Amino acid sequence: MRVALFITCLADQFYAEAGVAAVRLLRALGVEVDFPEDQTCCGQPAFNAGHWGEARALAKRSLEVFREAEYVVLPSGSCASMVRNHYPELLPGDQGALALSEKTYELSQFLVRVLGVEKLGEGLRGRRVAYHHGCHALRELGVKAEPLLLLQNAGAELLPWEAAEECCGFGGLFSVKLPEVSLSMADRKLATLPKAEVLTSTDAGCLLHLAGRMAKLGQGVRVAPLATLLWEAYAGQG
């Protein structure tokens, strides 16, 4: 089985090691991994802000870049949802968009639903983990049980978190257009954060926003993308 990784711009720039982790994990599970080097961004920031012309051009790029792929896997729920749910809306009637949509998965979703893997190893034994449900993974992709299952089966202690399913306030351009509200939302999220060793999520954007806010407030919880933790689950490092 061959998988083309769509790392997406934020993970590429800010959580590069999560990409490496995803590659190693998939290879360890017997999957061949490609990284089409012409890829850039899925276009979501432009799309969500209403600039559909720009978003459409980027969607078309992605169609080209991933045309040959058997599966496309993203270590990001919101970008996966962009490809899966919004490309077909943005390019109505485009068979390529439909085809890409159908073969695109968020990483944990791919592991559980396509590979049928529910347990990666026990590398997270005893680790106290807080999981933030990125909104688009949760409500647009329906990815909820998969990451929890994989973390739990790797021995992690998933901490109950009142605000686990609440939006962190990132929202792409929202964080710049309405900065005060965005920060206020992050503060609500962080004020309820349980005493975790590590805070994780599928979404680089959410993590960047929350980690940045924690840095500003002087809170020192480790923030790691889900892909990184899943690799740790498998390889037992950390």
Place this chain on the structure above:
Amino acid sequence: MRAKAKRYPKEAARLLRERPSVREAVTGATLHFERNRLRAYGEIDTEAWRERARRVKDHVLTHLDHYLELAEGRLRENGVQVHWAEGPEEAHRLLREVVARHGVRRAVKAKSMLTEELGVNPLLESLGVEVYETDLGEYLIQLLGEPPSHIVGPAIHLTLKEIQELFHGRFGTPPDAPPEALAQVARRVLREAFLTAELGISGANFLVAETGTLALMENEGNIRLSTSLPKVHVAFVGIEKLLPRLQDLALFLPLTARAATGQRLSTFVSLLQGPAREGEEGPEEVHVVLVDHGRTALLADPEAWEVLRCLRCGACLNACPVYRQTGGHPYGYVYSGPIGAVLDPGLLGLEEAYPLPYASTLCGACQEACPVKIPIPRLLLTWRHRAVEEGLAPAWERGAIGAFARVMGSPALYRLLSKALRGLPLPQELQVYLPVLKAWAEGRGPLRPSPRPFHELWKEIKEEARGG
């Protein structure tokens, strides 16, 4: 109410800075409603109820002419005087007539968002009529001279302390009077108003076409008094509030109550069938004003009409993490929160309401809560897209998105940006990013990229041995 929607971003920021108690009060109250809703939804086959409700509403909305005619006929048969109002002017004219004809000096009024929309209170006051809001929350904000902050709980942004101070100043209650004592005072004032008012004003949750029945939901019992004690009752009903048959209430009353407050049914439901007949008690005269105020135009909008399914239950407000930070006032119009963000552009025009579709992270919690499955995030995207098409996006945003699209459209430029993030000076072409990065960093500390981007690391691990 005059719209101040344009000021949303500034007002939201100001409120967060100057009145932190609002955030606390609103978050607490909405979380409480939200938990109740989840529990109440958990007791039923919610998906089936919502789907059924959506279909009934869609059916009414797509056959609105027919049902409006039917409703008008039935209302008349019931002895109700029916009026049509395109907008506030007609509504005001009718009220003026009623006030003059009956020598109205005092009116009691049930909470109604539509009458806020039409500016009924200012009109009546200008005619020298004393108006009493009879819903406790609505009465509080009336005393404060504020607009409602929430569709269902107009005063949820107030703390007990603020209410105590208000009553202390107004009615001389002790500054630390318990809520029961405050309610006592309000009850006394309102009771007097009920007994002396010549006019009762209400909205309607539903209007059943086949029987001409007005359905009103409440928890305090005061609507009942507003619509039965005064000799004249005027109900303002948005044309989208119609339901086809009486039996539809069996679905919509409990669904709305569950969505709004997590109740199985609101404490009081009034089904009104026109003025009192021989030997009955009740109003001598009942008027129903069917109000358009932009709804027909919205209905004709193929991309935005679904918003008209709205029941005004407020569930989307309670679920919305953006609304929870500020409550409704910064939105600058009667309808706030997620529903406001997609309804206000339709009613006010996008230019007036421009920033509102951006008052969301598209997290989708509103859609999940909505009892009639209004696809609010999709509608937000539609309005944003139109805003951009109409040139309403600010110049910095257009610049940033343009640069973003150029960079992401070209792997070579993208690699250049990648280098720039790691210390090389940003090329001229990309400098438009700087203010965006600066704005970001202000609340969150500087962006710290990985030492090397993945696309560089890939070159190393590309050939790495397989098998873990």
